[in-house]
Amino acid sequence: MSLAFESADLPPSAHALRTKVRAFLRAQREAGAYEPRCSGWTVFDRAFTRACGEAGLIGLTWPARWGGQERSTLERYVVVEELLAAGAPVGAHWIADRQSGPQILRHGSDALQAEVLPGIVRGEVTFAIGMSEPDSGSDLASVRSRGERVEGGWRLTGRKVWTTGGHLADYMIGLFRTEPADVQRRHAGLTQFAVDLRTAGVTRRPIRNLCGRDDFSEITFDDVFVPDSHVIGQVGDGWRLVTGELAFERSGPERFLSVFPLLVALLRAGPRDDTPVARIELGRAVAHLAALRRMALSVAAKLDAGGDPATEAALLKDLGNALEREIPERLRAVRLRDPASPQSAAYRALLDDTVADATSYTLRGGTPEVLRGMIARGLGLR
């Protein structure tokens, strides 16, 4: 009854790919393009994303006709884990590469694919996720933003909120109600649209978070026109599509590697080793991260094989997020060899920032309260 993750190993091509990404990251660092940060996948940096596009690090699994390299999900896995481990600012292409692009590849029209996919691969076209609303978070099926059919397309009205990078992105795949809500069939009548956020009627406002950064935003739709070609999949099939998208959103290494740069900064600062505290905390982090990494590889392989790892993804995310919240808390017990060194100061600043930032890890992309319900269903309890 307990959930098993089939063992999966990286293909032989992974090594060369890893070497290539490390060389790219070293060059970027030496050029002063970024400072490592935790949760680099939420840091929106168009210049860095264009550099990633030029280096061939976006859309790796996609068809060659859209600029992709037709590589496997496991090969893509190597690239994204290296970018995350380095704390690189990959937020501008993260969502497009991880879920919006794949969603459009599977369910988008030819016209939409041609419009956005080559640009994503070049690192020029960026996406945001349009799920949460002021009154709809975990209960996503209760969204009230709506689409009305008009000549040649749809008109969208409503509001999305907590949208990471929404004030900066070019497009959003949003979930809208296209039929009146029916309490008997809550998941019916929803449709996904790819919306160009530069269209007339879209108003965007960044929301400052408690760390002092404008990472997320509120987006208002006031009679925004979207052509028929920008409907994702079938009208009314939005719930099935959005839950399929969530398996991509939840199963990646960003759900446990967000705080990895903090461990690197600690090693750079140099922990005191005259008591076992540093060894035990570092070793515990290694044990948990290594096990999670095996699970994430397993999910990547399952996605490659066309499987639906929605429950595994929920499990992986809940476990990974819990660890990401624990690591900064537990590292507070570790003392440094030279507390006055610049490396120690840099580590402490990163620790302080991560403690606060970690508050969001169990909120974004599905809360433990929702994920554990999904796991319980997988166990046969619901």
Added chain:
Amino acid sequence: MSAHESMIADAVERMFAEAMPSRGVDTTLWATLVEAGVPRLLRPESQGGAGDAWRDAAGVLQAAGRHAASVPLADTLLAHALLAQAGLDADGRPIRLAVAGPDGRPDPADADALPGAHRLVLQPWGEAARCIWMESDGAPAYEFELPDAPRVRARLALAGASMLTGALRTAIDMGVEYAGLRKAFGRPIGQFQAVQHPLAVAAEDVAASRAALDWAAAGLETGGSSGEVAAAVAKARAAEAAGRVAAIVHQVHGAIGFTAEHALHRSTRLLWHWRDRWGDEHDWHALLGARALAAGPQGLFDLLDGVESR
């Protein structure tokens, strides 16, 4: 088993399933295992084993953990692997493998009587592993050293992780089953979120332990440092999970699970026992942490893949 289908593990699982719960060593079951050559599994093929068949061994010991089998199979299986390395043989009697902790605390199993058993005392925490071999018929003790202590430690870790992971799987299965049967306030308690969510957390721990174990068993068969790191990860992960999962499934079972009569404690006692044997999670965390310190900021990520690039 998941990735590796083990016919041996399946066969042994059937032997355990057919055995009756027993106080002390189940001598009938032991005789069946010996007849099938199971305790010699890790000896070379020329001695009736399958060589470094660590995936089979992990499967067999997981089965022992799942069924809380009343036989000292992990001890004997490992002892045969170590004795074979030193060119020593032993008969079919059980072997107690006594491994003190890195701080010198005795192996918790040392307090359990194992009548007629041979005894292998092992100190694996230094550069070389020191062994004392004591046969049960009173022959003089024989001391020897195995040169590659990290590999010896990895084998211990894998065996312990296998026992724990098997017991973890039974514990979560029992917790889920009981939550579906027991009714309170007019419905099965498994329908309450307050019960569902802790069981989900327990399932996460079990899944992570299984994933780490599969990785470690494959790594030990390949050889090299990646198997050593993976085995340490597997034991640390399962040992940490053991306490949490035991607490959750007992809470779900309520008072009935606290009785001597109920079968739950056969699994949870195994969890508490094996998390402490052959290095607990704190020992293995410290060993992994030492590797992390040695790897440094540049090498830390490769350590997650079991690679040590210094």
